[in-house]
Amino acid sequence: MHKFPTFSLTPCKTMLQTIPSTMKAQDKDRVSCYFTKVGRNANLERLQYNYLFPEISERELRHIKKYPNAKVISLGIGDTTEPIPEIIASSMANYARSLSTPQGYKGYGAEQGNKDLRKAVAETFYKDMGIKDSEVFISDGSQCDISRLQMLFGSNVSIAVQDPSFPAYIDTGVITGQTGDYEKGSGRYQNIAYMECGPENNFFPDLPKTDRTDIIFFCSPNNPTGHASSREQLEQLVEFAQQNGSIIVYDSAYAVYITDGPRSIYEIPGARKVAIEVSSFSKIAGFTGVRLGWTVVPKELVYSNGFPVINDFNRIVCTCFNGASNIAQAGGLACLSSDGFKAVLSNVNYYKENAEILMNTFTSLGLRVYGGVNAPYVWVHFPGSNSWDVFNEILEKTHIITVPGSGFGPGGREFIRVTAFSHRENILEASERLRSFLS
Amino acid sequence: MSVIIHQNLSTSISSSTSTFLGHNNLKSIKCSNVSIPGRISGVIKCVATPSAEKTAYKTKVSRNENMGKLQAGYLFPEIARRRAAHMLKYPDAQVISLGIGDTTEPIPEVITSAMAKRSYALSTVEGYTGYGAEQGEKQLRAAIAKTYYENLGIEEDDIFVSDGAKSDISRLQVLFGSKVTMAVQDPSYPAYVDSSVILGQTGQFQKDVEKYGNIEYMKCTPENGFFPDLSAIRRTDIIFFCSPNNPTGYAASREQLTRLVEFAKENGSIIVFDSAYALYISDDNPRSIFEIPGAKEVSMEVSSFSKYAGFTGVRLGWTAIPKELLYSDGFPVAKDFNRIVCTCFNGASNIAQAGGLACVSPEGIKAMHEVVGFYKENTDIIVETFNSLGFKVYGGKNAPYVWIYFPGQSSWDVFSEILEKTHVVTTPGSGFGPGGEGFIRVSAFGHRENVLEACRRFKQLYK
Numbered sequence: 063m064h065k066f067p068t069f070s071l072t073p074c075k076t077m078l079q080t081i082p083s084t085m086k087a088q089d090k091d092r093v094s095c096y097f098t099k100v101g102r103n104a105n106l107e108r109l110q111y112n113y114l115f116p117e118i119s120e121r122e123l124r125h126i127k128k129y130p131n132a133k134v135i136s137l138g139i140g141d142t143t144e145p146i147p148e149i150i151a152s153s154m155a156n157y158a159r160s161l162s163t164p165q166g167y168k169g170y171g172a173e174q175g176n177k178d179l180r181k182a183v184a185e186t187f188y189k190d191m192g193i194k195d196s197e198v199f200i201s202d203g204s205q206c207d208i209s210r211l212q213m214l215f216g217s218n219v220s221i222a223v224q225d226p227s228f229p230a231y232i233d234t235g236v237i238t239g240q241t242g243d244y245e246k247g248s249g250r251y252q253n254i255a256y257m258e259c260g261p262e263n264n265f266f267p268d269l270p271k272t273d274r275t276d277i278i279f280f281c282s283p284n285n286p287t288g289h290a291s292s293r294e295q296l297e298q299l300v301e302f303a304q305q306n307g308s309i310i311v312y313d314s315a316y317a318v319y320i321t322d323g324p325r326s327i328y329e330i331p332g333a334r335k336v337a338i339e340v341s342s343f344s345k346i347a348g349f350t351g352v353r354l355g356w357t358v359v360p361k362e363l364v365y366s367n368g369f370p371v372i373n374d375f376n377r378i379v380c381t382c383f384n385g386a387s388n389i390a391q392a393g394g395l396a397c398l399s400s401d402g403f404k405a406v407l408s409n410v411n412y413y414k415e416n417a418e419i420l421m422n423t424f425t426s427l428g429l430r431v432y433g434g435v436n437a438p439y440v441w442v443h444f445p446g447s448n449s450w451d452v453f454n455e456i457l458e459k460t461h462i463i464t465v466p467g468s469g470f471g472p473g474g475r476e477f478i479r480v481t482a483f484s485h486r487e488n489i490l491e492a493s494e495r496l497r498s499f500l501s
Numbered sequence: 502m503s504v505i506i507h508q509n510l511s512t513s514i515s516s517s518t519s520t521f522l523g524h525n526n527l528k529s530i531k532c533s534n535v536s537i538p539g540r541i542s543g544v545i546k547c548v549a550t551p552s553a554e555k556t557a558y559k560t561k562v563s564r565n566e567n568m569g570k571l572q573a574g575y576l577f578p579e580i581a582r583r584r585a586a587h588m589l590k591y592p593d594a595q596v597i598s599l600g601i602g603d604t605t606e607p608i609p610e611v612i613t614s615a616m617a618k619r620s621y622a623l624s625t626v627e628g629y630t631g632y633g634a635e636q637g638e639k640q641l642r643a644a645i646a647k648t649y650y651e652n653l654g655i656e657e658d659d660i661f662v663s664d665g666a667k668s669d670i671s672r673l674q675v676l677f678g679s680k681v682t683m684a685v686q687d688p689s690y691p692a693y694v695d696s697s698v699i700l701g702q703t704g705q706f707q708k709d710v711e712k713y714g715n716i717e718y719m720k721c722t723p724e725n726g727f728f729p730d731l732s733a734i735r736r737t738d739i740i741f742f743c744s745p746n747n748p749t750g751y752a753a754s755r756e757q758l759t760r761l762v763e764f765a766k767e768n769g770s771i772i773v774f775d776s777a778y779a780l781y782i783s784d785d786n787p788r789s790i791f792e793i794p795g796a797k798e799v800s801m802e803v804s805s806f807s808k809y810a811g812f813t814g815v816r817l818g819w820t821a822i823p824k825e826l827l828y829s830d831g832f833p834v835a836k837d838f839n840r841i842v843c844t845c846f847n848g849a850s851n852i853a854q855a856g857g858l859a860c861v862s863p864e865g866i867k868a869m870h871e872v873v874g875f876y877k878e879n880t881d882i883i884v885e886t887f888n889s890l891g892f893k894v895y896g897g898k899n900a901p902y903v904w905i906y907f908p909g910q911s912s913w914d915v916f917s918e919i920l921e922k923t924h925v926v927t928t929p930g931s932g933f934g935p936g937g938e939g940f941i942r943v944s945a946f947g948h949r950e951n952v953l954e955a956c957r958r959f960k961q962l963y964k
Contacts, residue, residue, distance in 0.1 A: 099769025
């Protein structure tokens with residue numbers, strides 16, 4: 063496995079090197095190598111590498127430096143590229159302006175989110191699923207929600223993740239102290255149940271072979287594989303959770319990309335008793351920078367002692383958070399208006415068309431391609447290869463940034479993730495280059 | 502309770518049932534012990550229905566025991582609840598909120614127009630931006646460093662822009678982990694203690710002293726001039742220190758902060774310095790911990806646009822971590838915080854950041870100064886009122902909070918009395934820790950007419 067660069071652990075040496083030799087020892091301003099007596103958090107020490115996406119960013123920057131004239135195309139980090147529809151942007155602008163008026167000014171909002179927005183989320187995404195607005199918690203995005211959920215669960219729970227999966231589940235698990243050490247051989251942290259998802263099992267875990275854990279992180283449509291679980295598969299998952307008394311954290315950030323199939327875990331009977339759902343406006347509305355998402359915690363979800371999970375999550379939200387930006391929430395409300403939703407879905411379709419183009423490109427080159435139909439990611443198989451090598455080669459020869467599959471877990475080692483988030487002309491140009499290079 | 506009708510079974514009616522259903526659809530009963538009117542052909546067996554708790558599905562996931570240690574809800578939602586209940590009770594009363602420190606005055610136009618502009622830009626091809634740097638937009642980081650830390654050796658890349666101090670405090674606790682010990686002022690902003698409990702740094706709550714085990718509470722009272730007696734404080738890894746202080750309003754002097762830094766240095770501790778109210782300082786007390794020599798090796802600073810620009814709902818703040826701040830093994834704290842920020846966060850809203858940039862423009866700074874000045878005038882009015890009524894009044898000079906002493910009284914009782922008799926919401930001092938008992942915090946965030954009216958009512962009540 064490719065080794066990421068590690069930080070220098072001897073900052074003092076660097077500092078000492080800059081001390082002018084003319085400084086006297088008793089000089090008050092002497093730069094000394096003072097260490098506090100506070101022990102570094104062992105959980106952070108346990109993390110092996112940088113978080114995946116800043117690492118990809120760094121490599122992109124290095125590549126651009128190396129080839130200043132190359133037109134680098136970023137199909138790596140899943141960052142939206144198309145402008146936010148005007149109807150939504152203007153509602154945020156209007157809201158911002160109203161904050162300058164006595165009648166429009168708002169201070170602290172409810173930590174759980176604006177009431178109208180919570181209602182709109184419940185009605186838009188969970189109609190007829192029995193999810194009430196009081197079970198919806200508006201946030202500043204899934205990455206933050208995942209962390210807050212980990213704080214909620216604490217260090218004494220065991221977790222299962224899909225392999226491969228969005229790195230935040232594992233990394234926050236390590237940070238929270240739920241895992242053991244990293245094993246270089248297997249590329250896995252101890253005490254996490256890795257549920258392999260690959261072509262062999264149609265990207266759905268072999269549940270009978272999976273150890274019981276307290277928490278199961280499950281992302282569908284999946285980042286990075288693009289697989290959207292079928293109703294039957296999700297029924298199996300809910301049953302598995304029920305049998306084991308586990309809690310599913312269901313990440314549905316890409317649900318609107320589904321062409322066909324369940325979008326919410328709550329479409330499955332019984333899910334309200336076993337699942338939390340996390341979602342986001344990032345990939346729906348291009349809100350990756352605006353920051354808005356939500357988490358659903360049904361009232362029926364209770365701990366082994368009968369205590370409702372929602373009560374504790376509410377406490378976390380009130381203590382460790384202070385609500386999503388009111389301007390972002392105004393934007394969210396506009397997104398869920400009839401016109402707003404139509405407008406954002408038009409962007410979603412644009413990215414889906416991108417995904418189709420990429421899929422066709424790779425397929426025409428004789429490669430096995432997965433995903434792309436129900437998600438904005440294409441998961442390309444390079445059997446027998448090391449994904450970092452493939453990543454490097456693609457970058458070097460075509461100036462296209464992708465993401466090596468092993469960044470998502472050992473199960474991704476022979477795969478490359480290509481994102482469909484880009485301007486159309488870049489997708490087409492990238493396809494051309496890939497065709498030339500890989501044929 | 503449910504009624505189960507068994508055909509042809511003889512049984513007696515359970516004596517534990519307390520109610521009995523009506524005669525609907527009942528035929529005569531044949532029952533050995535009780536004769537019951539009606540026409541039931543089978544036998545009614547009354548059983549107490551198992552409560553919902555016993556039959557409802559429970560997962561096998563244990564509740565996080567740290568959450569179980571928390572005593573009650575977070576303080577400010579509780580104040581909000583009481584306010585709401587009071588408004589229901591007195592629908593015609595004009596309730597005035599001087600409780601939760603929530604800003605009330607509109608955001609200066611120079612700042613909101615920047616946010617409006619950025620919002621529009623996001624709908625254009627050239628102006629659209631997706632994910633921002635998790636540490637914050639470069640320009641804003643540089644501007645914060647220049648505005649607040651010029652000549653203090655804090656640079657652009659030491660600044661981490663956030664969605665506010667409350668979130669930062671929690672992320673710092675995640676950074677430190679469960680194995681550190683911490684000290685807080687008593688009284689103090691409740692988020693330090695509560696986040697510490699959640700992260701597993703503390704023991705159980707001890708009802709007799711109203712303190713959590715394993716936290717060092719540094720008493721700040723009139724007797725010690727609202728600065729802790731450091732000689733009596735046990736060593737802890739982390740020291741949370743807020744100055745100007747919420748709730749007491751006290752701003753530590755240069756001499757006091759120098760002693761604090763020395764104390765931290767001797768003990769190898771890390772100070773988390775909360776400077777959210779720094780711009781409210783009237784005199785020449787330090788506004789940043791980094792004004793103290795040697796502070797960079799022992800402290801980090803958390804701050805916020807909430808109380809300067811009315812950004813309580815917009816959500817924007819920052820944490821400054823010097824490069825010189827190192828763990829016991831020499832590893833830079835900033836590097837681990839960066840990892841936290843990249844993994845557990847995804848940056849403050851780009852629109853809020855555009856507002857932040859406008860805040861620290863020359864025009865924005867001037868505008869914020871005016872807003873702060875307005876609230877300081879409110880504070881003067883409140884201080885003057887309680888002084889004239891003969892109370893011992895603290896704070897108010899360097900902070901938007903007035904800390905009033907009600908000797909020998911329970912602060913929740915005083916809170917309730919004030920609410921009941923004047924329809925003014927305040928905050929009971931004990932909500933901030935046992936050291937707050939006997940005090941009431943009055944916030945100066947309010948429309949001028951409300952502050953004046955509230956003071957009129959206080960004068961009525963306490964004349």
